[in-house]
Amino acid sequence: MIIGIIDYGVGNLGSLAHSLQGHGEVRLLANPLDAIQADRLILPGVGNFSDCALRLHRTGWWSALLDAVLGRYQPLLGICVGMQLLCDLGHEGAEGSDDVGVSGLGLIRGEVRHLSSLGCELRIPHVGWNSVELPSGSTGLFQGIPNGTDFYFVHSYAFDVVDQEDIVATTNYGVLLPVAIRKGLVWGVQFHPEKSSKAGQIFLKNFVLTEVC
């Protein structure tokens, strides 16, 4: 089992790589041509949506990811901004102009918007541990994780999902947020499993070991 973490110059890959050790061979993939090696692909991401999107293009990972997922059916997990990049359109970095946005990978239908424009009136960013509700129970990647378990969040933007059946888990922060989404072999989580202590470790282990097809 080879777990490929996409290394496109953002974020902290150390703790993520460390979290996955013992479940397979973890490789940091800087070269998009190496995507083909991986049994599981993980797209991390912190910071700014448009900056991350630009880096995916510049490094060649944008088309490599689409090939991997749509052409070769390789399972993909996007984390935080990595999840947000799965969308059709992201509005971060395109502030002040609602009609302008930056294209996402278009793997899961929806747009990424600022929490305030989704109706959240609480303090932003949403920082800290928040409980994750599992409408379908502790199944799939949440196997062994009780409904209501806390995961660690730190974000100002969230995924406004079009197809409700793509939503696996939600979190309430003044407004109900989709925080785990899935379409076929593509998964995305808004929280940081690599920073969510034991629950996060179980989640990552499930992504590696569960038959996701």
Added chain:
Amino acid sequence: MLKVRVIPTLLWKQFGLVKGIGFDSWRRVGSVLPAIRVYAAREVDELILVDIAAHQPGNELDFDSIEDLSQDCHIPLTIGGGVRHLDQVSALLRAGADKISINTAAYDCPQLIPQIARRHGVQCIVASVDVRVDDRGNWKCFSHAGTRPTGLYAVKWARQLEAMGAGEILITSIDRDGTMAGYDLGLIETIASAVNIPVIASGGAGSYQHMVDAVVQGGAAAVAAASMFHFTEQTPAGAKRALADAGVPVRWPLDVFGDTS
């Protein structure tokens, strides 16, 4: 529901863990790496690690040791001390920091926070504000680990930091630091109501009740403490039990999740 965080603060000076009183008379309290491991194993909500010597000339940030520190730390880690350039922020995030605390550079280089916000997002910026009460009873900000007066009023500066793109404010009372006499509740409450970003209370915690007060009265989103955890029998888990008893939502580790929900 979002939980209130209990955050041990680790002050770090040349590879040793230290703690002072009023930002002075530093004493060595142990080694950094074992302390991080213990806290991570006890599932604290988050850690703040500040290199208090890094702002001095010649003391550069030590990225390698931060990489070591963050490797087996599966909880959020905020790193601060001597961060002056966007490149340092990028390198720290890459080395394993989740958030970067900015203090002195926010005064000296007003472009830094906006630059970080554009490049890495506001969520990774913890603006650290060190405050002393002046002769007239005003809260005034100090830079360079509390050694240099800036002349700025805390409320005005906090609002300005939010406008620049800070994601959280770590508000520390230098007067209360290390005294364990309780947070400056008036300061916490004033800052928390002045900004719309989360506020972390710091400086003066000596008992669980102080933490309850900072949240219930002060409106803090998180409570940080150093001396209380270093020098007394009190623990982050105990703090969470006290907060829960006071009706404050806190996070329990997965093991005991079933018993407390």
